[in-house]
Amino acid sequence: MPNISRTGKIMPASPIRKLVPFSEKAKQEGVKVYHLNIGQPDIHTPEHALAVLKEYKGKVVEYCHSAGFESYRRALAKQYAGMGINFNYKQIMVTFGGSEGLIYVLMSTMDPGDEIIIPEPYYTNYNSYATMAGAKVVPIQSSFEDGFALPPISEFEKKITSKTRAILISNPNNPTGYLYSKEELLQIKDLALKYDLYIIADEVYRDFCYDGSTHYSMMQIEGLEQNTILIDSTSKRYSECGIRVGFVITKNQEVLDTLMKFAQARLSPPYFGQLVGMASIDTPESYFQEVREEYVKRRNCLINGLNKIPGVSSPMPKGAFYTIARLPIDDSEIFCRWMLETFRYENQTVMMAPAAGFYATPGLGKNEVRLAYVINTDDLKKALKCLEEGLKAYPGNTYNK
Ligand SMILES: Cc1ncc(COP(=O)(O)O)c(C=O)c1O
Known part of the structure; x- marks a missing residue:
């Protein structure tokens, strides 16, 4: 068989997508999965911008x-x-x-x-x-x-x-x-x-x-x-x-x-x-104001909620729509996988991105996850509740141990 290139072989696979098969399986089982793992916003694209596609002659x-x-x-x-x-x-x-x-x-x-x-x-x-x-x-x-x-x-x-x-x-x-x-x-x-x-x-x-x-x-x-x-x-x-x-x-x-x-x-x-x-380009400033207000609501909901969970901490971000949270666990990849494979709270769970994939230095970020606040505040609150209950139930929780 012909060889794959050296670059092709060392090209990294996405560490964020590694857990996708586990979330897909949970969904097939009818479990509601809250996606805090990816930065795909649910905010509407400005309507006047999309209109050009319909009007194209x-x-x-x-x-x-x-x-x-x-x-x-x-x-x-x-x-x-x-x-x-x-x-x-x-x-x-x-x-x-x-x-x-x-x-x-x-x-x-x-x-x-x-x-x-x-x-x-x-x-x-x-x-x-x-x-x-x-x-x-x-x-x-x-x-x-x-x-x-x-x-x-x-x-x-x-x-x-x-x-x-x-x-x-x-x-x-x-x-x-x-x-x-x-x-x-x-x-x-x-x-x-x-x-x-x-x-x-x-x-x-x-x-x-x-x-x-x-x-x-x-x-x-x-x-x-x-x-x-x-x-x-x-x-x-x-x-x-x-x-x-x-x-x-x-x-x-x-x-x-x-x-x-x-x-x-x-x-x-x-x-x-x-x-x-x-x-x-013609999008009015009011669109951005609304979007920013929405993200601030989501950010406050997520960060304040995280910092109330025993053993969890996260700095308050000043921009974008992500945060790194520290959890009372040893290995976030194992924990994130466990949340998808094993843990259910009222038939729901949360998908998070293990933070180690965002570090190049081996060993860093192992007790951290990256979370995106791209879902609405009602769902964020439910996701936070799932995370809190998940951490309570997790055998590897290191808080107060
Ligand atoms: C930091 C950063 N840079 C660049 C990109 C690339 O975005 P796009 O190719 O959609 O413009 C992304 C996408 O998530 C990002 O998070």
Whole structure:
């Protein structure tokens, strides 16, 4: 039989999806499973954006410019200027979700063996993108105790080698919900300039910041024109995960030219996705206000509920819609599987993502889970009750032992 490639063999499988067969089995048995494991929001996509699909009268669905419709890119440049992020339309590329953008950015900036520093815990797919580029993720531990703030810059400096090419931050963060401050971004700036590094700023959750806090973009930090590469997406902004439209923005012409070679090889970003994305630009501010209010309600419900369960703790996230919770258990993968396979409370259970998959350092996150508050508060309360009862019944509960 012909061989599978080395890259194919080391390409990681999704640690979040490992438990899917167990949740499917529970559902086949008629058990209600509350999904706190994935970031698929139930928020409605703006209706006026979806309307363009129904109204489409074209006769041929053509390829478009590899960087996206020029009219869309011009409209996006205007939209970002309104958010205080200035660039010209030739400095934004439309990609197949932020995911494709991240892949092309790593392919454009990293050689096999090069290193990229990422504070852990981090979005697990970064491992996959790095594997595709042959790059190595070097983790820097952020700590639960201080809500997963930026680790001290001295820790970054300890990990910098001649192979370090980039720092990647997700802001606000998936999986921790941490929102980096302007001061923290300025610390990253100094580091990037000192060691001549790219800063890949994944800001796909930038619209979800709470408690009056504002998002500060890496693109707003001056003096980093050659270093900063911004990743953004329509997926979470307008609850349009399925239209597959994201963006890469950078002022570094060499990076843009290189990205373009990858983009040209895949010809065109999605046509209908761009139509929906373009119409979405007109979404009124009231939509975002409502969505944010809903997420704040959900966040408060989940975090306050978690912190009331004996032995459970979670910091209060300031952004995105995830949190890392610490549970009174030794191994969250075993516990999450037990919840799906064995435990039932009034014929219901909860699916959570074991947090170890979000860390690169072996052993970290074993007593933690990542939870997404993408379901309504009534269901969240039921899920919390299930978790509380599950922990009470779990033979491996270490609380007060
Ligand atoms: C941190 C982060 N970055 C990037 C993405 C990619 O999103 P998309 O490809 O849908 O734009 C996601 C999706 O969940 C994410 O959580």
